[in-house]
Amino acid sequence: MKLLKNFLPFLIGIPILWGIQLISPPHIAIILVNVGVNIILAVSLNVVNGFTGQFSIGHAGFMAAGAYTTAKITLALQDTLLPGLSPWLSTQTIFLMALVAGMLLSGTMGLLVGMPSLRLRGDYLAIVTLGFNEIIRVFIENIRWLGGATGLSGVPPYTTLVWVGLGAIATISMARRLVSSTHGRALLAIREDEIAAEAMGVNTTKYKIRAFVISSAFAGLGGGLLGHYILLVTPKTFTFIKSMEVVGMVVLGGMGSISGSIISATLLTVLLEGLRGLDQYRMVMYALLLVILMLTRPTGLFGTHEIWDVLSRYFPKRKAVQKA
Amino acid sequence: MKSVIKTEPVLEGKEVTMQFGGLKAVSHFNLVMRPNELVGMIGPNGAGKTTVFNMITGVYTPTSGEIFLDGKPIHGLKPHRICHQGIARTFQNIRLFKELTALDNVRIACHTHSSSQWWQALLLTSGHFAEETRITRHAEEFLNVLGLSHRRDHLAKNLPYGEQRRLEIARALATQPKLLCLDEPAAGMNTSEKVALMELIRKIRDDFDLTILLIEHDMRLVMGVSERLLVLDHGVTISEGTPEMVRRDPKVIEAYLGLEEAVK
Numbered sequence: 001m002k003l004l005k006n007f008l009p010f011l012i013g014i015p016i017l018w019g020i021q022l023i024s025p026p027h028i029a030i031i032l033v034n035v036g037v038n039i040i041l042a043v044s045l046n047v048v049n050g051f052t053g054q055f056s057i058g059h060a061g062f063m064a065a066g067a068y069t070t071a072k073i074t075l076a077l078q079d080t081l082l083p084g085l086s087p088w089l090s091t092q093t094i095f096l097m098a099l100v101a102g103m104l105l106s107g108t109m110g111l112l113v114g115m116p117s118l119r120l121r122g123d124y125l126a127i128v129t130l131g132f133n134e135i136i137r138v139f140i141e142n143i144r145w146l147g148g149a150t151g152l153s154g155v156p157p158y159t160t161l162v163w164v165g166l167g168a169i170a171t172i173s174m175a176r177r178l179v180s181s182t183h184g185r186a187l188l189a190i191r192e193d194e195i196a197a198e199a200m201g202v203n204t205t206k207y208k209i210r211a212f213v214i215s216s217a218f219a220g221l222g223g224g225l226l227g228h229y230i231l232l233v234t235p236k237t238f239t240f241i242k243s244m245e246v247v248g249m250v251v252l253g254g255m256g257s258i259s260g261s262i263i264s265a266t267l268l269t270v271l272l273e274g275l276r277g278l279d280q281y282r283m284v285m286y287a288l289l290l291v292i293l294m295l296t297r298p299t300g301l302f303g304t305h306e307i308w309d310v311l312s313r314y315f316p317k318r319k320a321v322q323k324a
Numbered sequence: 325m326k327s328v329i330k331t332e333p334v335l336e337g338k339e340v341t342m343q344f345g346g347l348k349a350v351s352h353f354n355l356v357m358r359p360n361e362l363v364g365m366i367g368p369n370g371a372g373k374t375t376v377f378n379m380i381t382g383v384y385t386p387t388s389g390e391i392f393l394d395g396k397p398i399h400g401l402k403p404h405r406i407c408h409q410g411i412a413r414t415f416q417n418i419r420l421f422k423e424l425t426a427l428d429n430v431r432i433a434c435h436t437h438s439s440s441q442w443w444q445a446l447l448l449t450s451g452h453f454a455e456e457t458r459i460t461r462h463a464e465e466f467l468n469v470l471g472l473s474h475r476r477d478h479l480a481k482n483l484p485y486g487e488q489r490r491l492e493i494a495r496a497l498a499t500q501p502k503l504l505c506l507d508e509p510a511a512g513m514n515t516s517e518k519v520a521l522m523e524l525i526r527k528i529r530d531d532f533d534l535t536i537l538l539i540e541h542d543m544r545l546v547m548g549v550s551e552r553l554l555v556l557d558h559g560v561t562i563s564e565g566t567p568e569m570v571r572r573d574p575k576v577i578e579a580y581l582g583l584e585e586a587v588k
């Protein structure tokens with residue numbers, strides 16, 4: 001029963017995702033995969049920027065850490081067959097382990113970046129994450145083992161719509177479960193008033209770092225999944241522009257709203273795809289749109305509200321808490 | 325022997341001094357608080373009262389001096405550690421978690437005594453659900469004590485002023501402190517609200533077996549509720565004793581009451 005509840009979103013998700021995968025023509029599938037990856041990125045960044053009220057602008061750096069780790073492992077184990085498993089199952093298992101390894105490494109990076117910068121109050125995190133994003137890019141460009149500026153090619157095509165969908169479900173479940181728990185409320189307290197949170201016994205430094213590490217790990221998951229879809233992992237994928245794209249999604253959706261992040265990640269991904277023909281004006285249009293939206297709706301589309309909360313008000317469940 | 329243990333101080337401040345650049349906000353402050361005492365701290369604006377609270381609760385580390393809770397040194401500890409040791413406070417300029425509900429404000433304070441781990445929340449373990457239920461019930465109790473049950477699901481920022489102050493007390497109580505520090509909890513209330521609040525504070529002290537340190541500007545109010553008074557002026561303790569003694573102290577009349585006369 002307990003176990004079922006834990007995996008319910010995934011159990012429901014698999015057949016649906018599989019169905020979508022079967023009927024999607026390739027050009028739609030590409031967009032859907034991008035949507036899924038961006039949902040992973042936006043929702044995970046929201047844990048830091050929305051829930052905890054910190055300002056991280058280097059999410060792509062952690063994506064890179066995850067993408068390179070995952071790709072290095074799958075490239076090395078490409079021809080390995082795990083004993084006792086069918087070739088298909090063996091590949092899937094290796095991919096899963098590689099993704100988890102990527103998450104562990106990007107999470108560790110999150111710890112290293114977060115520990116010094118989250119101890120201090122103020123906007124250090126923004127500066128440090130921005131710096132980290134650039135440093136990791138330059139670092140990778142200069143390491144031959146990681147393919148230098150051209151990156152790693154021939155990455156095996158393991159990522160499917162089902163994989164990305166499950167990654168998105170995992171990320172959303174993580175964020176929802178966190179925020180509805182006492183640990184997530186401690187994060188919200190930090191966002192609302194750090195001094196009061198401390199006074200109420202919240203170890204604000206520890207909680208900020210923990211949120212940052214979890215968020216970084218899921219950015220790594222996004223990176224790993226993306227790399228095994230475009231079959232190429234290069235430093236150019238993980239620039240500051242990618243980070244800002246994700247920040248834009250979080251801000252547009254509403255800081256602290258998971259459903260807002262999901263919807264704005266979807267909208268902006270489709271929009272960016274539609275603007276592809278405009279080439280160099282693409283990012284300008286994107287920025288312009290964000291500015292206009294921020295001027296007309298500064299709290300983002302959803303503020304801190306969630307769709308499911310609004311829905312449960314109109315369709316109250318038996319168990320639902322009565323809102324006064 | 326028993327009586328000796330009983331009068332062991334809950335809080336003890338020894339020669340506590342706080343210097344901000346050239347300004348000595350508090351100098352050589354001494355305080356002994358016995359279990360269940362309700363001590364009032366008064367003094368004119370800028371006397372250093374809030375600074376004393378900030379040192380007791382770890383917001384500031386004293387420039388010199390020592391502070392003990394139940395005989396253990398707490399000066400220099402971070403605020404969250406001091407909260408875990410058993411000191412809770414309210415803020416003079418209300419610091420609620422504004423965009424959260426009244427219930428969540430109090431539930432956050434219950435986190436101090438939560439035994440659940442963060443990964444339990446992610447994996448939805450049964451221990452996590454049990455803990456959430458316990459925390460919610462606990463928080464509802466404290467809302468009830470402060471007469472805020474009807475505000476359970478209202479955002480803190482939408483509560484009327486007096487209720488916001490009470491919510492701060494509910495939140496502080498939920499950390500289950502030994503010592504409760506209230507910084508002008510009646511500020512901005514009208515006279516009847518103030519009187520009701522003082523009675524409530526006294527009742528809370530008795531019901532929860534607390535020791536309370538109370539800052540209050542209204543001299544008459546604080547004299548009615550406290551067993552002992554402490555008068556600060558320019559960072560110096562100028563008088564200490566029962567309300568009767570303090571009221572007659574010429575130094576207090578000069579520094580404090582004299583001021584009131586002058587204003588009138």
Ligand SMILES: Nc1ncnc2c1ncn2[C@@H]1O[C@H](COP(=O)(O)OP(=O)(O)OP(=O)(O)O)[C@@H](O)[C@H]1O
Binds near residue numbers: 370373416
């Ligand atoms: N962080 C700080 N930096 C510099 N000076 C400070 C700081 N905090 C307080 N002070 C100064 O210390 C003195 C005492 O301030 P404090 O807030 O403790 O007074 P108070 O007795 O609480 O006054 P009030 O009745 O107005 O609340 C004031 O002169 C104040 O300006």
Ligand SMILES: [Mg+2]
Binds near residue numbers: 373375416
């Ligand atoms: Mg004050």
